[in-house]
Amino acid sequence: MQQVKAVIARAKGAPVELVTINVPDPGPGEAVVRIQACGVCHTDLHYRDGGINDEFPFLLGHEASGIVEAVGDGVTDVVPGDFVVLNWRAVCGQCRACRRGDPHYCFNTHNAKQKMTLEDGTELSPALGIGAFAEKTLVAAGQCTKVDPSARPAAVGLLGCGVMAGIGAAINTGAVTPGKSVAVIGCGGVGVAAVAGSALAGASPIIAVDIDPAKLEAARRLGATHLVDSSRTDPITEIKRITAETYEGADGADVVIEAVGRPETWKQAFYGRDLAGVLVLVGVPTPEMTLPDLPLIDVFGRGGALKSSWYGDCLPSRDFPMLVDLYQQGRLDLDAFVTEEIGIADVEETFTKMHGPGAQPVLRSVVVL
Template identity: 75%
Template sequence: MQEVRGVVARGKGAPVEVTSVLVPDPGPGEAVVSVRACGVCHTDLHYREGGISDDFPFLLGHEAAGVVESVGSGVTDVAPGDFVVLNWRAVCGACRACLRGRPWYCFNTHNAAQAMTLADGTPLTPALGIGAFADKTLVHAGQCTKVDPAARPAVAGLLGCGVMAGIGAAVNTGHVGRGDSVAVIGCGGVGDGAVAGARLAGAARIIAVDTDPRKLEWARGLGATHTVNAGETDPVEAIRELTGGFGADVVIDAVGRPETYRQAFYARDLAGTVVLVGVPTPEMTLELPLLDVFGRGGALTSSWYGDCLPSRDFPLLIDLYLQGRLDLDAFVSEQIPLDDVEAAFGRMHAGDVLRSVVIL
């Protein structure tokens, strides 16, 4: 058992606090990871606001990279000293999705069996089974993906959630190909990841849509060929105009609201693809004319975590970063200490940053 510092949300809407966290020694199949960096993601704010569950207190943080400190019995894929990116979909290898060769849909992903606790023994719920706003965290060993240690922890950790979700939405789910036209609605961390993914895939035209001029500039820096300010013009008409009147081959909704989904639906070409990667809230509903769904053809699909397979995708993307072909550095707006997480939530909510990254 070790005592470390961690960022804890004790109640709905209450400011987070840095407090003592007890981390057990790893049991069978588990690993203790010394966290080097962890991105501040909207999902952590959703946890604090009670939007994920009411299993308070939460140990926040999940978009992380670090070094394996110790492992429990039966662990063979990682060892102490390995530089790893943490993931929240450690595939089981035995469920119906895994057995059908689709492990990115795994229905039985692994987390650590033991609980980290507050100093008084109160069990903590780790965000997405990770809890990495802490000096050290306990995870299932399958949540550790070994990558090249030459990568900066501040950028490597971003693959643990938002950037991977965006890149995967374009590459894995949307199957963007060379010469395709792509529109991305919403240019935060996930949307800009989709822009970067479309660029990697060789899209000829990448149209970034947002209402914030700052976010549109970030998207252009990551590979958008055109930008549309949806606060000033109809994005559906603008996307059609930029694609010869037809609409984009792939439209990615990185916002996850009924109005943005409708825009994505009508901004795609006939037989085009809509990818929903922005996460809706439970009360949201959508109504579309069924004849339009039938008549426009194509595919309407959702992207869970960018349909990624961490063991395949994380090392590949880190290699592309080290080759200078994927500018992960552009996603890091600021590096902050652990004590600045609450203030970083405010900057993120205001749209002042693409990603704040906690350095430990």
């Protein structure tokens, strides 16, 4: 067992604390990873505020990269010294989805079996089964994906959640290809990543929709060809106008990615699609939200597909190395997602920037250890 510094949320809504925790030696199928960088995601804030569940205390942080320090019995895919990006869906290889060749839909993903604890023995709940606002963390070895060790840790660690969710929503779920038009509604970290994924796939036009000029500008830098401020103009009308200018007869975008997770923006996405277009929901709604009043004849009459994208429908072992290679080639600007680098003691201040009075638009603040 080792003792390391880590950031925990002890109670709902309480400020996070930097404390000493106990990290067990890895058991069978487990690995201890020395964290190099970890992004501050809105999901961590949701954990702190009790929006995920009430299994306090939480060990926060999950968008991370680091070096494998030790592995338990039976681990063969990674060895000590490997540079890895952590993921929160270690696939089982045995369930129906895995056996039918769809491991990205694994029904039985898993995390480390042992628990990290506070010094007094209180068990911690690691965010998304990772808990990486820590000098070291214990994970299932399948949560470690080996990537190019020369890549910048602060940038590639973001593939562990938000950036992968957005890129995957475009490429994997939406099946964006050259010649298709895309609209992305909501240009936070996930939405801007969906813009970047659409650009990587060769889509045109790529229409970014938001109410924040700074977020729209970030989308432009990552590949958006058109910007729509939906506080000033109707986004459905603008999406239809822009796509019709590019493709004769178009009546909306081929793929609309909703990255907000609200009924009203989902409805905009539904009607912003062209006939037989695809709507991808990657924004995460809260449990009480329901679909807007929508005539069933419109669902039938417009055709196409209404999809949800969970973690960008990614398979980390396939997608992480590929995207890191594209980053290393200069074809995917992951550095653009790193708004600032902070210390492990600065997480609470960063939460305030994200959600408190005078909240500031950032793509990602990244804890660097």
